Amino acid sequence: MDSNQVECMIIPMSRRFLKRSFDKTIYKFQDKPEQVLDGAFGIYVHVPFCKSLCNFCPFYKELYNFSQCSKYVDAVISEIEKSPIEGKADWLYFGGGTPNMLTVHQLAQIKDAIQAKVKVEKVGIELLPDVLNAEYIKELRIAKFTKASIGVESLQPDVLKGTGRSVPGKEGIAQLVKEVKYRGLWLNLDFMIGLPGQDRKSFLEDIKTASQLDTDQVTIYPFMRLGKIKTEASLPDKDQYHIMEKAGQMLEKAGYKRHGLWTFSRGNDMYDFPMVEPMHDYLGFGPGAVSSYGQWKIVNPEVKVYLDDWKAGKSRGFVAEKTEESDNWRKFARKLYDMDFTDTSEFVKEQKKVVNLLKKSGFITKDGQLTEKGTIYAHDITKTIIENMPHPV
Ligand SMILES: C[S@@+](CC[C@H](N)C(=O)[O-])C[C@H]1O[C@@H](n2cnc3c(N)ncnc32)[C@H](O)[C@@H]1O
Numbered sequence: 222m223d224s225n226q227v228e229c230m231i232i233p234m235s236r237r238f239l240k241r242s243f244d245k246t247i248y249k250f251q252d253k254p255e256q257v258l259d260g261a262f263g264i265y266v267h268v269p270f271c272k273s274l275c276n277f278c279p280f281y282k283e284l285y286n287f288s289q290c291s292k293y294v295d296a297v298i299s300e301i302e303k304s305p306i307e308g309k310a311d312w313l314y315f316g317g318g319t320p321n322m323l324t325v326h327q328l329a330q331i332k333d334a335i336q337a338k339v340k341v342e343k344v345g346i347e348l349l350p351d352v353l354n355a356e357y358i359k360e361l362r363i364a365k366f367t368k369a370s371i372g373v374e375s376l377q378p379d380v381l382k383g384t385g386r387s388v389p390g391k392e393g394i395a396q397l398v399k400e401v402k403y404r405g406l407w408l409n410l411d412f413m414i415g416l417p418g419q420d421r422k423s424f425l426e427d428i429k430t431a432s433q434l435d436t437d438q439v440t441i442y443p444f445m446r447l448g449k450i451k452t453e454a455s456l457p458d459k460d461q462y463h464i465m466e467k468a469g470q471m472l473e474k475a476g477y478k479r480h481g482l483w484t485f486s487r488g489n490d491m492y493d494f495p496m497v498e499p500m501h502d503y504l505g506f507g508p509g510a511v512s513s514y515g516q517w518k519i520v521n522p523e524v525k526v527y528l529d530d531w532k533a534g535k536s537r538g539f540v541a542e543k544t545e546e547s548d549n550w551r552k553f554a555r556k557l558y559d560m561d562f563t564d565t566s567e568f569v570k571e572q573k574k575v576v577n578l579l580k581k582s583g584f585i586t587k588d589g590q591l592t593e594k595g596t597i598y599a600h601d602i603t604k605t606i607i608e609n610m611p612h613p614v
């Protein structure tokens with residue numbers, strides 16, 4: 222087989238292997254297994270409330286409701302108090318949904334419940350610009366949050382108007398960035414490419430503007446279609462990946478370093494929660510939160526069932542047993558995201574075969590670095606993994 226033939230078969234073959242490993246992850250709704258943590262771990266709190274629902278977003282969320290939100294805070298604190306966590310956690314992230322739909326006082330109550338049991342220094346939070354202001358940022362600092370990630374998505378009013386989000390505008394975002402940095406929090410800005418109405422020119426203009434802001438990290442996501450999302454991307458996948466590469470070059474010129482396929486940051490730190498799973502156990506609290514420990518992957522139920530279970534003193538979730546095959550492919554996915562195949566010693570036969578084919582067809586250099594076409598392959602496979610990962614909520 223020559224290298225062109227190998228090139229044609231490598232993407233469908235990798236997708237087939239991945240899909241087969243995901244198909245074996247079967248969730249059952251049942252009592253949760255005992256939490257046993259072995260070694261380093263992280264903690265994730267899911268806040269499933271949003272001010273409005275964006276038409277591109279696949280995450281588990283509900284429209285904000287004051288009374289449900291107050292019950293949520295009590296229920297999450299109770300879930301944390303019952304958990305046997307102890308020692309030191311490597312990180313704590315609040316994600317969503319929109320964590321800043323809660324007051325900082327409510328967030329601090331949850332954070333305090335965690336820090337009454339474990340030591341943790343890195344505390345990050347995802348923030349929606351529309352419900353963020355200088356006072357809120359100041360309170361976050363006082364409550365000892367250390368990292369913030371703002372969902373910018375696009376700086377173009379026409380693009381945002383079609384999504385159901387409000388339009389903070391360039392000036393609005395620039396002002397929030399200033400406030401976050403003034404308060405000394407580490408900052409990431411999320412952007413997306415492929416949103417309806419977005420094109421190469423306006424997206425690259427956004428990235429140029431972002432590169433001139435005082436942010437520590439810029440993360441760029443290709444438009445992913447999963448769950449019930451009906452919105453179509455404005456650009457074919459391959460075009461999105463090439464535009465992301467161009468944006469990456471602009472960021473690198475402006476002094477950012479690539480820390481992963483979609484992540485560009487100024488120092489050595491990064492805001493990378495979604496990609497850490499293969500390296501770490503982690504515990505998720507709150508409706509829809511995912512936990513991964515021992516041989517288990519567990520997803521908490523949606524808010525209504527979560528609150529009913531809390532009242533009834535039950536602790537149920539969607540539980541799947543991890544398979545060795547899916548664990549192995551997660552490790553492969555992590556290497557792809559890190560763009561580094563220098564050490565493949567942990568790989569099993571099937572993955573070594575894929576790596577050999579990737580080397581043979583010029584996707585990976587002999588010493589394990591991704592080439593230009595290897596990077597496009599990495600975008601495609603990473604997106605395929607996220608779009609196909611089974612998620613019961
Ligand atoms: C939970 S949201 C961030 C917090 C807040 N709710 C907000 O929207 O600003 C996390 C990030 O996921 C990304 N995202 C959402 N839907 C996506 C999709 N369909 N494809 C790719 N990225 C997506 C966006 O960049 C968003 O900022």
Ligand code: SF4
Pocket residue numbers: 270271272273274275278279280282317318319349372
């Ligand atoms: S993108 Fe953010 S604000 Fe929009 S629906 Fe998703 S979680 Fe909510």
